[in-house]
Amino acid sequence: MARKKLYRPIAAMAKKVREYRALKERPRDSQRFALDYETMRRPLTQKRLPVLAWEDVRREQRLFSLLCRLPLFGVGRMVTRKSWLWAHDEPCYWVITKVRADYTAEGMDHGRAWGRLTFRGKASPAGRWDGTLLPNLAFEVLPSAQDHCLVAPCPGLLRTRLLR
Helix, strand or coil: CCCCCCCCHHHHHHHHHHHHHHHHCCCCHHHHCCCECCCCECCCCCCECCHHHHHHHHHCCCHHHHHCCCHHHHCCCEEEEHHHHHHCCCCCEEEEEEEEECCCCHHHCCEEEEEEEEECCEECCCCCCCCCCCCCCCEEECCCCCCCCCCCCCCHHHHHHHHC
8 A cells, every 4th residue: 555645845835935936037038138239149148140130130120119119018009010011012010919028128128019910911810929029120110000980880770760
């Protein structure tokens, strides 16, 4: 017969504390994706960016540097890449639905963003966009996507009443 396992509450609590500390010591996105622009290396991993990306990285404008200036971090706004505007005649843009910014990052240019993608005029059903430090030539914020309803259809009973 197997022996009954002893419950050790102090050991269980110590395990939870170790797991919590390991979770808190994990590097944030702003530390993982930080970049030294002189050496083109990531400080955390010391990995170097590809040489072909250097020119783009020096001219880039990050999405979160645009969104942090807008109210509600630009939720409901349309955002596009300038390269999409140059390359395609059809509309290509993201509609931002949710933003989680990293407030500890310098300049608040890190975080995650979710949205609905419309690429070449075709809308994706429900896209999740992980906009974690997107390197780009330039993002551009388009005017607010507000639907102005000037004419609304009449309810059925009112319509029949008016048609009499």
